[in-house]
Amino acid sequence: xxIKVYNSLTKKKEEFLPLEPYGVKMYVCGPTVYDLxxxxxxxxxxxxxxxxxxxxxxxxxxxxxxxxxxxDDKIIERAQREGTSTEEVSERYIKAYDEDMAALGVSLPxxxxxxxxxxxxxxxxxxxxxxxxxxxxxxxxxxYSVRKFQGYGKLSGKNIEELEAGARVEVDERKKDPLDFALxxxxxxxxxxxxxxxxRGRPGWHIExxxxxxxxxxxxxxxxxxxxxxxxxxxxxxxxxxxxLTGKPFARYWLHNGFVNIEKEKxxxxxxxxxxxxxxxxxxxxxxxRLFVLSSHYRSPVEYSHSTLKEAExxxxxxxxxxxxIKEEFPQTLEAKLPEERLAERLKPFLDAMDDDFNTAxxxxxxxxxxxRANKLLDSASGRxxxxxxxxxxxxxxxxxxxxxxxxxxxxxxxxxxxNLKSHAPIPVEEINALIKEREEARKRRDYARADxxxxxxxxxxxxxxxxxxxxxxxxx
RNA sequence: GGCGGCGUACCCAAGUGGCUAAGGGGGCAGUCUGCAAAACUGCUAUUCAGCGGUUCGAAUCCGCUCGCCGCCUCCA
Numbered sequence: 001x002x003i004k005v006y007n008s009l010t011k012k013k014e015e016f017l018p019l020e021p022y023g024v025k026m027y028v029c030g031p032t033v034y035d036l037x038x039x040x041x042x043x044x045x046x047x048x049x050x051x052x053x054x055x056x057x058x059x060x061x062x063x064x065x066x067x068x069x070x071x072d073d074k075i076i077e078r079a080q081r082e083g084t085s086t087e088e089v090s091e092r093y094i095k096a097y098d099e100d101m102a103a104l105g106v107s108l109p110x111x112x113x114x115x116x117x118x119x120x121x122x123x124x125x126x127x128x129x130x131x132x133x134x135x136x137x138x139x140x141x142x143x144y145s146v147r148k149f150q151g152y153g154k155l156s157g158k159n160i161e162e163l164e165a166g167a168r169v170e171v172d173e174r175k176k177d178p179l180d181f182a183l184x185x186x187x188x189x190x191x192x193x194x195x196x197x198x199x200r201g202r203p204g205w206h207i208e209x210x211x212x213x214x215x216x217x218x219x220x221x222x223x224x225x226x227x228x229x230x231x232x233x234x235x236x237x238x239x240x241x242x243x244x245l246t247g248k249p250f251a252r253y254w255l256h257n258g259f260v261n262i263e264k265e266k267x268x269x270x271x272x273x274x275x276x277x278x279x280x281x282x283x284x285x286x287x288x289x290r291l292f293v294l295s296s297h298y299r300s301p302v303e304y305s306h307s308t309l310k311e312a313e314x315x316x317x318x319x320x321x322x323x324x325x326i327k328e329e330f331p332q333t334l335e336a337k338l339p340e341e342r343l344a345e346r347l348k349p350f351l352d353a354m355d356d357d358f359n360t361a362x363x364x365x366x367x368x369x370x371x372x373r374a375n376k377l378l379d380s381a382s383g384r385x386x387x388x389x390x391x392x393x394x395x396x397x398x399x400x401x402x403x404x405x406x407x408x409x410x411x412x413x414x415x416x417x418x419x420n421l422k423s424h425a426p427i428p429v430e431e432i433n434a435l436i437k438e439r440e441e442a443r444k445r446r447d448y449a450r451a452d453x454x455x456x457x458x459x460x461x462x463x464x465x466x467x468x469x470x471x472x473x474x475x476x477x
Numbered sequence: 478g479g480c481g482g483c484g485u486a487c488c489c490a491a492g493u494g495g496c497u498a499a500g501g502g503g504g505c506a507g508u509c510u511g512c513a514a515a516a517c518u519g520c521u522a523u524u525c526a527g528c529g530g531u532u533c534g535a536a537u538c539c540g541c542u543c544g545c546c547g548c549c550u551c552c553a
Contacts, residue, residue: 011481029553037553044553074551157480158549205551227553231481234552257553258482264545268552295501296490301483301546311489311502318501321515353491362491365500372500372517379517448511455513466514475514 003058003355005223006299008231008254009155013357016253018222024055024062025217027251029209029226029234030112032069033093034078037100038274039289039304040227040260040267046290047257047298047358048225049106050407054354057406064109065216067209068094070116071202076191086192090114100277104286105408111216115208119194122203122211125245126183126196134244138174140186140199144206146179149240155254156232181237183207206237210250214242224251228258228299229266258301267304275304285420288312290409294360315368316410316417317477322371323400324414325378326393336394346399360407367403370396421476426461436465436472 003016018024028048031037048066055062070090079086094114115122126142129135134148146152146160153159163179182204187193193200203211213221219242226235235254242250259266262273280289292312296302327334338346353362374396377389384392404410412420425432435454442450455465464475 008481031553032551040553042553047553072551153480156548159479162479163549225553228481229548229552232548233550259547259553261546266547266552270552299482300490303489305489307502308489315501318515325516359491362499365491368500375516443511446511452512459514464514467510467512468515 003055004357005253005255006357007252008256009251011157014253018060019220019252022059022061024060024223025221026052026055026062026064026223026225027209027213027217027221028064028066028109028224029230030066030068031093031097032072032074032205033090033097034072034074035093035269036276036278037093037097038260038267038276039280040274041097042100042104042277042280042289043260043293043298043302044225044227044257045101045106046104046293046408048255050294050298050360051223051225051255051358052109053107053406053408054358057402063111063217065111065113065212066109067212068097068112068114069205069208070094070114071192071208072205080190090116096278100281103281104277104289105411107408113212113216115203115212118208118212118215119203121215122207123184123194123196125207125211125214125241126203128245129183129241132244134241135183136176137198140201141174141182142184142198143175143180144183144237144241145176146181146240147177149244151243152240153236155239156236158232158236181206181233183241206234207241209234210238210242210245213238213250214246219246219248219250221251223253223255225255225257228256231256255298257298261301261303262305264303266301284309284313285316287316287409287412287417290407291315291364294407294409295364296361297357297359299357313477315364317475318368319371319410320412320414320417322374323397323410324418326374326397327414329378330390330393333390333394333397336398338395338398342395343398343402346395347402350399350403354406363403363407367400370399418475422474425463425476427463432458432463432474436474439465440472 004013005016006013026048028044031041045066048064052062052064068090071086075086075089079089082089126135129144130137130142133145135142135144153163160179184196184198184201184203184207186199186201191202193202213224224235224238231254239250261267262275265271265273267274284292288309289312292304292309293302295312295315302308350363350366353359353366356362374393377384377392381389400410422429435458439451439454442448442454458465458474462477464477466473466475
């Protein structure tokens with residue numbers, strides 16, 4: 001059985017069969033770089049990162065392109081407000097985006113083109129559309145004739161008559177039809193511009209993605225992704241432009257991720273309920289953010305809240321604690337390599353879940369069943385020899401290793417994970433160690449009242465003490 | 478108004494025709510412990526928003542009703 005994906009174009013789950021048997025071409029709409037990215041951007045990037053990782057894991061040679069839209073009304077607006085250049089604004093936020101993505105463990109796509117580096121290709125595409133009669137020039141602007149394209153609305157399920165009736169489209173006398181959209185915009189005073197056959201101007205948003213997609217991946221690609229909100233008009237327009245130009249199907253599978261909601265509402269700038277990735281990283285570990293995102297299906301909405309993130313943190317802690325136990329009690333298992341056949345057999349249920357439209361939530365659920373099993377093995381020998389226990393734990397650890405790479409979670413050593421948490425302790429480590437020492441002395445004196453008082457005091461600050469035969473250790477919560 | 482989606486326990490969340498309705502968080506009880514913490518064990522949905530229908534059989538398919546959300550304007 002192969003991979004099945006939900007295709008927004010057909011509104012069905014379909015078997016994934018790329019155009020070339022072993023190569024996959026994948027394009028995802030990246031950010032417009034006019035401000036810091038929020039958790040919604042993080043979700044999209046993480047979801048497609050896992051899809052990218054999984055397809056590679058499944059043996060496909062994936063070419064993944066994710067663009068930066070670095071010329072746009074909002075960038076211009078911001079630059080003017082700040083009295084700086086659009087280049088400076090976009091440069092700043094590209095850098096910020098890259099940093100955020102790296103912090104979240106999002107792997108780098110094969111290509112990361114900027115719209116401004118693809119202007120000649122955009123002009124060429126627009127010329128092609130004019131030649132074929134799909135576009136027209138009005139006083140330095142170029143518009144796309146939506147009605148000329150048969151099948152407009154096939155992705156979003158909209159029909160032209162109803163869109164017209166809705167009349168929420170921008171009013172512009174120069175357009176022949178209110179539905180038409182700009183391919184090229186004549187530049188106003190103080191705006192960035194490029195020379196073109198229609199005079200100085202800049203590209204429209206939709207043509208950017210079409211041009212970059214065709215340039216880096218070709219006329220027909222396998223997967224085109226983005227947030228659900230891009231379905232209309234952005235992706236609908238991309239289809240119209242690209243297919244009118246090439247006469248070929250643009251993308252075979254359209255994948256759209258759901259939103260991150262805050263208090264039941266979509267997180268968005270206009271609603272003013274955004275949480276930037278940076279601010280989120282001040283509150284939570286990157287691991288818990290990834291786990292939060294991947295614990296539900298990529299198409300479903302997720303609710304961001306303190307408690308949902310805390311639950312993700314608890315998951316991470318449970319996982320790493322178990323790994324730590326395994327490492328302490330059976331250190332050899334961490335390096336164990338399972339024979340390929342046995343590994344494949346153990347991995348099957350997990351990969352079946354991933355094959356089913358990248359069901360990371362199910363996969364993670366299954367991983368926690370293994371966590372329980374590992375703990376049971378560690379708790380009781382019950383008729384097993386130590387050798388058998390070691391074997392079994394090695395198998396579990398090997399499975400975890402594979403899945404960690406696919407999901408981009410639990411990739412660190414447990415020590416690194418807990419050390420990182422400790423670095424965020426609310427009081428200095430020396431102070432904690434001193435209190436632990438004092439408590440140990442109290443315990444030796446059997447002064448349990450004092451010992452418990454110290455433990456309670458630390459607990460209040462989020463520091464959990466744990467007495468083991470080897471002494472007391474601590475965790476941050 | 479048009480289009481799309483969702484409603485599974487106290488909370489988050491898998492499951493989309495048939496073995497015990499995954500998993501995590503929380504709660505309660507127990508084992509362990511000086512007491513805890515962690516881990517483990519048991520309990521916490523005879524039932525999947527409601528009502529009808531199809532079927533030998535439905536959380537899963539169909540219809541209706543109620544509630545929530547998104548897109549139709551820039552938006553991941």
